[in-house]
Amino acid sequence: xxxxxxxxxxxxxxxxPNLVSSAGLVPVLTLARSAxxxxxxxxxxxxxxxxxxxxxxxxxSLVAGMxxxxxxxxxxxLLRHGGMSRVxxxxxxxxxxGSFLRTFTFGHVRQLDAVATRFLTRLADCxxxxxxxxxxxxxxxxxxxxxxxxxxxxxxxxxAYGYSGVRGLNALLATVTTSRSAPxxxxxRLRKGSCGSxxxxxxxxxxxxxxxxxxxxxxxxxxxxxxxxxxEALNAALRAGADVSVTVRMDPKVxxxxxxxxxxxxxxIEYTDALFDEQTNIWVSRAEVAEVPFIAFTSKKKxxxxxxxxxxxxxxxxxxxxxxxxxxxxxxxxxxAFFTTTEPREYDTVTADKIHRGHAIIEQVHADLxxxxxAHLPSGKFTxxxxxxxxxxxxxxxxxxxxxxxxxxxxxxxxATIRRKLIAVPARIASSARRVMxxxxxxxxxxxxxxxxxxxxxxxxxxxxx
Numbered sequence: 132x133x134x135x136x137x138x139x140x141x142x143x144x145x146x147x148p149n150l151v152s153s154a155g156l157v158p159v160l161t162l163a164r165s166a167x168x169x170x171x172x173x174x175x176x177x178x179x180x181x182x183x184x185x186x187x188x189x190x191x192s193l194v195a196g197m198x199x200x201x202x203x204x205x206x207x208x209l210l211r212h213g214g215m216s217r218v219x220x221x222x223x224x225x226x227x228x229g230s231f232l233r234t235f236t237f238g239h240v241r242q243l244d245a246v247a248t249r250f251l252t253r254l255a256d257c258x259x260x261x262x263x264x265x266x267x268x269x270x271x272x273x274x275x276x277x278x279x280x281x282x283x284x285x286x287x288x289x290x291a292y293g294y295s296g297v298r299g300l301n302a303l304l305a306t307v308t309t310s311r312s313a314p315x316x317x318x319x320r321l322r323k324g325s326c327g328s329x330x331x332x333x334x335x336x337x338x339x340x341x342x343x344x345x346x347x348x349x350x351x352x353x354x355x356x357x358x359x360x361x362x363e364a365l366n367a368a369l370r371a372g373a374d375v376s377v378t379v380r381m382d383p384k385v386x387x388x389x390x391x392x393x394x395x396x397x398x399x400i401e402y403t404d405a406l407f408d409e410q411t412n413i414w415v416s417r418a419e420v421a422e423v424p425f426i427a428f429t430s431k432k433k434x435x436x437x438x439x440x441x442x443x444x445x446x447x448x449x450x451x452x453x454x455x456x457x458x459x460x461x462x463x464x465x466x467x468a469f470f471t472t473t474e475p476r477e478y479d480t481v482t483a484d485k486i487h488r489g490h491a492i493i494e495q496v497h498a499d500l501x502x503x504x505x506a507h508l509p510s511g512k513f514t515x516x517x518x519x520x521x522x523x524x525x526x527x528x529x530x531x532x533x534x535x536x537x538x539x540x541x542x543x544x545x546x547a548t549i550r551r552k553l554i555a556v557p558a559r560i561a562s563s564a565r566r567v568m569x570x571x572x573x574x575x576x577x578x579x580x581x582x583x584x585x586x587x588x589x590x591x592x593x594x595x596x597x
Contacts, residue, residue, distance in 0.1 A: 147559075150213040153199040154558035154569050155550075155581065157218055159533045160195055161588040166253035166532075168194065168246075168525075175249070176242045182234040188221045189231045190246070190522065195219075197526035200550055202506040204229040214560040218567060232515040240517045244319070247525050248342050251317065255346045258532040263309040263349040268477070270309075271347050272486075273317070273339055273373065274493040275355045275364075277303040277328050280501070280508055288513040291325035299324045300508060302500075302520055303331060305339035306493050307346070313543040314496050315531055316524045317342040321517040328358035333367045340371035352376055352473065354490040360470070362428040362435045369437065369472065376471040376487045379427075379441070388423050388441050389466055396421040397445065400481055418446045422480045427470055439472040442483050495545075500527060503546045530554070536587050537580040552577040553584060 163169075169187035176186045196207040210222040223231075235243075255261055263269045279299040282290045292298050305318040318339035320331055336353060343351050351373040355364070360377045368375050379385050402418035425441035445464040469487050471478075478486060504523035508516040527546060534541040534549045541549055558569040575581065 148214060149217075149560045151215055151218065151558050151560065152209065152212065153554050154556045154571060155533075155554035155584075156195055156199055157569065158581075158585040158588040159198055159529060159554065160191070160219070162254075162257060162533055162536070163191065163194065163529055165257055165588065166250055168250055171246045171249050171253075175245050176239065178231065178234050178239055180234065182230050185221070186231075189223055189228055190243075192221070192223050193228055193232075193522050194526045194529060195222075197504040197523055198530055198550070199554055200503065202504050203509045204232075217560050217562075218569075229510070232510060232518050233512050235514045235518045237514055237517075240514055240521065243518055243521045244338075247319070247521050247528075248317070248338070250525055251315065251342065251528050252345050254528060254532040258535045260312060260315050260528075260532055260535060261307060261309060261347045262311040263347050269349055270352045270374075271343060271349045272308050272489065272492075273336075273343055273351045273353045274306045274308070274314070274490050275303075275332060275336060275339070275353065275359055276490075276493045276497070277301055277322075277358075278497040278501075279324065280505055282508055286511040287508065287516070288511055289323040289516075291323055293324045293326070294328070300513075300516060301326055302505070303328075303335055304493065304496065304524075305335055306496050307339070307343050307351075308492060309349075312535075313531060314492060315528050316496065319520055319524045321513070321520045323513075329361055329364060332359050332361075333363045336364055336367045337371055340368065340373055344372065350374070352486070354487060356490070362431050362437075365427070365437055366435060374472045375437075375439075376469055376473065376483070376490070378467070378469045378487075381466065381468070384429070385441065385468055388425055389443050389468065392421045392423050392443065398481055400444070400484060402446070418444060420444045420480050420484045422475075422483075425470060437470075437472065439470055440475070440483070441468055441470055442480055442487070443468045444484055496527075499546050500524075503527070503550075533584055537583045541580055553581055556581060
C-alpha cells in the first residue's frame, strides 16, 4: 500500500460538523439504555452537591467514553466532536466528569458496585452472556485473582510497592465464564498497593457468587491460586453453594500427602510436548497427575475444616545438577497441587487438573482491562480511582454484551478487537424528514456484524416506500 493522491500535496482540515468517529456507540448506548444503566444510577447512587447532579448522565458518559477507547479523564473529550451532539445529548465536559469522580467517598463506590451488579444481570437478559445449562451438568467457572495497576510518583493516594515489586494499586477481580461464553466481570475491588492478595476476598467471593447464581442456574466452581487458599475464602464459597478448586502451598502437610501417593497411581496427561498413542488410547507425556483424599485447615476448628481431594501434577525437574553434571539415577520431580471439593464421579483426576489450569483465563481479562480503560488510574484520589475501576468493568461487560449479540465470530474477541470492528467506525450524519441517517464506510469488512448489532438494539430500518 502507498499514499495515493492526484495533486502535488495532500491537505487536511478539521471542518466537518457532521462526522463522528465512533458510530458504534449508537447501538451500544442503546443497549445500555435497554439495560437501564441511567435509571439504575439515579436510583442507587447519591453523590452530594452540584457535582453529583444528573449522576445517571455522567456515569453513562464515562462508560461511553471508555467503550470508545478513553483511558483518562481528558480522553472523555472524544464524546464532544463533530456531529456527536446530533446523536447524543448531555455529553459532559472532561472537567465536569473529573469533579464528579473526585466527590466520591467509599460509600459512593459501594453504591456504584451495586449499580454494576444490577447492570450486568440486566445485560445478561439482553444478550447471551452466560450460556450454561444446569440440566446438562455444565458448571460456570468463577475465577478470583488480583493484579497490580502500575502508577508513577507519590501523588496516587494508596499506591505502594506490593508483591510484584512495582508501585501501584491492587485490583481484585472475579470473572465468570463457561465453555461457550467469554469471561465477564461479576465483582471488583480496588485496594492499596501493599495489601495482601486475600484481603477482602471473603466478601468479594460472596458478592460474585450471588451475582453468578442470579445469572445462571448452573452450579459454580470457584478457581483461585494459592494466595487465596484460606479457610475464610473457601468456606465463603462453599456456603454460597459453590465448589472450589484452589492451588495449595507446598507446606509439610501437603508434602506428606503427596508422599503417600503410590508409584502406579500416576496418569500421563496432555501437556507440553505430549503425544497421543492411538493404539493404547493414552497420552505419552512427561507430565502426570494423581490424587489423594485431603482435609484442609485441620488446625482450625471442626466447622471450618474442608474435606476434598488433593490433585497433584508432577513434571520432571529439568534443572541441571549443581555438582559435576553427572546424570541422576532416578527422576526428580516438581509437584504442583491443588485442592478441590468436586466429586470424582463428576470430574476425574485428569479432568479436574485440566479444568483447574483453565483458571489462567483471568489473566486475559487483566491484560484486556490494562489495554483499555485501566491503562491509567487518572486521579490522585483513591476513591475516584476505585470508581474508575467499577466504570471500567461496566464498560468491559457492555462491550462484551454488544459483541455477543453479533454472533460467535466476535463473542470471544478482546475489547480492542471489538472496538476496532464495531465501535470505532466513522460515520457521516445526515437528516431527512426528521430522521437521522448514519452513512458508514462502504465495504466495511464487518458490516454484517455491525448491522446485526444495530438492528437488534435500535430496531430494523423501516421498509422503503414507493
